[in-house]
Amino acid sequence: MSDREQLHWFTSSFSGGSGNECVQCARTAGSMVVRDSKAPEGNVATFGTRPWGDFLLSLRGAGPRGPLGVR
Secondary structure, three states, X not given: OOHHHHOOOEEOOOOOOOOOXXXXXXXXXXXXXXXXXXXXXXXXXXXXXXHHHHHHHHHXXXXXXXXXXXX
């Protein structure tokens, strides 16, 4: 079994209802892995926890954190 198969994948809560826009994510120690649910064996994108957290904050309109993790 590959490392990718051992990950616990979950579907983004913001994926569209049509099934054509699904993004799946998996947490690892220190990173977040993202893939297209339509192509699970395809490429993945891996983000460190800090950049991933900043990305989520930007989606919520909060903007990135400062150098000490403070908004």
